[in-house]
Amino acid sequence: MSDSQRIRLLSSSLIVGFFLMWEVLCILLNVSDLVLPRPSEIIVTMWTRFPVLWPHILQTLYSTLTGFTLGVIIGVVLGVMVGTSKIAYAVAYPLLVGFSSIPKVAVVPIFVLWFGSGTTPAILTAMVICVFPIVVNIATGLATTEPELEDVFKTLGASKSEILWNVGLPRAMPYFFASLKVAITLSFVGAVLSETVASNMGIGNVMMTASSNFQVSLVFAGLIILALMGVSLYAAFSWLERRVTGWATRGNDIAVT
Amino acid sequence: MSGGMNMSASIPATPAKPAMPGPVHIRPALELQDASVVFGAGDKAVTALSPTSLKMKSGDFLALVGPSGCGKSTILKLVSNLLHPSSGLVLVGGKEAKAKELRIGMAFQNPTMLPWLTIEQNIMVPLKIVEPFKKTFRQDKKGAFRDRVHALLRQVGLQDFATHYPWQLSGGMLQRSNLCRALIHEPDLLLLDEPFGALDQFTREELWQIMQNLYLDRKPTVLLVTHDLREAGYLANRICVMSARPGRIISDEPVNIPQPRDIGMIYSPEFVEMTQGLRELIAQVRST
Ligand SMILES: Nc1ncnc2c1ncn2[C@@H]1O[C@H](COP(=O)(O)OP(=O)(O)OP(=O)(O)O)[C@@H](O)[C@H]1O
Ligand SMILES: [Mg+2]
Numbered sequence: 001m002s003d004s005q006r007i008r009l010l011s012s013s014l015i016v017g018f019f020l021m022w023e024v025l026c027i028l029l030n031v032s033d034l035v036l037p038r039p040s041e042i043i044v045t046m047w048t049r050f051p052v053l054w055p056h057i058l059q060t061l062y063s064t065l066t067g068f069t070l071g072v073i074i075g076v077v078l079g080v081m082v083g084t085s086k087i088a089y090a091v092a093y094p095l096l097v098g099f100s101s102i103p104k105v106a107v108v109p110i111f112v113l114w115f116g117s118g119t120t121p122a123i124l125t126a127m128v129i130c131v132f133p134i135v136v137n138i139a140t141g142l143a144t145t146e147p148e149l150e151d152v153f154k155t156l157g158a159s160k161s162e163i164l165w166n167v168g169l170p171r172a173m174p175y176f177f178a179s180l181k182v183a184i185t186l187s188f189v190g191a192v193l194s195e196t197v198a199s200n201m202g203i204g205n206v207m208m209t210a211s212s213n214f215q216v217s218l219v220f221a222g223l224i225i226l227a228l229m230g231v232s233l234y235a236a237f238s239w240l241e242r243r244v245t246g247w248a249t250r251g252n253d254i255a256v257t
Numbered sequence: 258m259s260g261g262m263n264m265s266a267s268i269p270a271t272p273a274k275p276a277m278p279g280p281v282h283i284r285p286a287l288e289l290q291d292a293s294v295v296f297g298a299g300d301k302a303v304t305a306l307s308p309t310s311l312k313m314k315s316g317d318f319l320a321l322v323g324p325s326g327c328g329k330s331t332i333l334k335l336v337s338n339l340l341h342p343s344s345g346l347v348l349v350g351g352k353e354a355k356a357k358e359l360r361i362g363m364a365f366q367n368p369t370m371l372p373w374l375t376i377e378q379n380i381m382v383p384l385k386i387v388e389p390f391k392k393t394f395r396q397d398k399k400g401a402f403r404d405r406v407h408a409l410l411r412q413v414g415l416q417d418f419a420t421h422y423p424w425q426l427s428g429g430m431l432q433r434s435n436l437c438r439a440l441i442h443e444p445d446l447l448l449l450d451e452p453f454g455a456l457d458q459f460t461r462e463e464l465w466q467i468m469q470n471l472y473l474d475r476k477p478t479v480l481l482v483t484h485d486l487r488e489a490g491y492l493a494n495r496i497c498v499m500s501a502r503p504g505r506i507i508s509d510e511p512v513n514i515p516q517p518r519d520i521g522m523i524y525s526p527e528f529v530e531m532t533q534g535l536r537e538l539i540a541q542v543r544s545t
Contacts, residue, residue, distance in 0.1 A: 146369070148365065148367065148369040151339050151369070152365070152369055152371075152382065152438075153382075154337075154339055155337040155338070155361050155363040155448075156361065156386040156387050156442075157361075157386065157387065158386045162386060166382070166385070167371065170371070170373045171373075173373070247372050247422060
């Protein structure tokens with residue numbers, strides 16, 4: 001068994017063990033369903049309520065991905081603008097860091113104020129919350145490009161845009177994809193948060209409603225669904241990262257014969 | 258010591274339609290007029306190159322030798338327009354150095370391969386950027402251009418590494434790829450910065466012969482920086498010696514041995530005598 005297989009086996013048994021512990025402790029300590037339902041109950045709820053939950057899952061996914069896509073577009077454009085000019089980079093960097101450290105949750109009330117509750121604030125929150133990591137990463141990737149690599153193109157008489165396409169952007173790709181992983185997670189958090197506060201759709205809203213009706217196992221079912229969605233989104237983007245920017249990690253496969 | 262100067266004195270300041278027959282199209286002549294380079298300003302200013310003048314005829318093969326740090330790489334960067342002179346002028350083809358106007362092939366001192374491209378794709382970069390190859394790059398990159406890259410790789414013994422990534426190659430292999438990239442677009446002006454430095458003697462001598470054939474084939478103007486006096490003597494028509502930092506050119510001598518030269522020649526008494534002379538000269542300038 002290889003190292004990676006062993007690690008995979010261990011982490012799956014850790015996850016299974018966690019839920020088993022939970023189940024067993026609930027039974028042993030006789031914990032009430034209203035406080036902490038057992039995993040088996042949660043799974044049953046998830047199964048029986050699935051037809052009702054499904055549209056909400058799609059809604060959350062829709063808000064997340066739409067906001068994320070908009071955020072990526074804005075982030076890339078801003079990042080390229082900031083990263084290609086040394087002066088712009090130096091001038092804008094403090095502002096960017098400042099912006100990105102504001103708790104973006106605080107924008108939800110503002111969006112609700114402007115656009116009312118519903119899908120729009122969820123999309124906008126998902127967007128705003130993921131823009132900054134992308135801008136900062138693209139700009140850093142571009143600004144730290146080795147001048148020697150650019151020199152190769154300059155001696156050939158390449159134009160600025162050719163240098164950007166052939167050196168700057170590929171060079172910034174590992175940064176970009178690393179930031180996508182972070183960004184998709186943030187977008188997801190943003191969308192769910194906004195749904196929780198101001199929407200009548202989405203998993204966030206389901207959990208909020210269920211909680212006020214004391215449907216505790218439904219609240220937990222929502223939580224598990226969110227966890228699964230979050231993990232899948234993250235996994236999808238780290239897979240993409242590995243596919244696209246394998247050169248940056250250099251597979252060290254040493255053949256053993 | 259100044260015996261070689263008569264050669265460059267005959268070059269017209271501007272290569273205005275030279276009367277001489279020969280090359281199919283005009284090769285760029287190259288000229289530095291008291292060009293100097295100073296990095297930084299004030300107390301921290303570093304003079305990388307004292308005012309230097311140098312003229313090269315089209316089709317010249319000039320070797321530049323001198324102690325480390327004397328400004329050889331700086332001269333190449335001036336000619337390729339990566340640096341602008343702090344004073345003086347750099348003329349390429351009679352005009353102020355502008356990379357766009359002619360085909361330059363440059364092999365940098367440190368092989369700078371793009372890490373996200375395979376060796377083959379790296380070597381194709383000039384074809385992607387430089388006309389007339391650029392026009393047909395999309396059609397030809399899987400066909401004619403790839404064959405061309407492979408042919409060149411075969412010459413330098415890297416045919417099996419075309420689809421490897423730069424980090425999978427050794428230092429000497431990278432240097433050979435670096436040379437291929439400088440040659441692939443048949444440049445009119447070749448700037449080579451110690452292109453054979455990291456190679457063993459046999460590979461090096463092999464590449465010298467390849468280099469000589471390529472040169473005699475197309476007669477580009479070549480400016481070669483090297484620390485190897487035998488390399489300079491074997492390949493070049495002219496050898497310039499630079500003084501220690503901040504450098505100037507202190508000797509400029511032609512190499513009057515007809516080309517093509519046989520590689521065995523570098524062990525002949527006359528050749529050894531010539532390199533000995535250069536050696537002593539450099540030893541002198543290093544100590545002053
Ligand atoms: N970017 C820079 N900033 C400041 N000083 C520099 C810079 N580049 C080069 N120099 C200085 O200019 C001088 C000449 O450098 P150059 O690279 O031309 O030397 P060289 O003759 O090519 O040496 P070597 O044979 O070791 O490659 C060196 O003394 C170096 O300290
Ligand atoms: Mg150098």
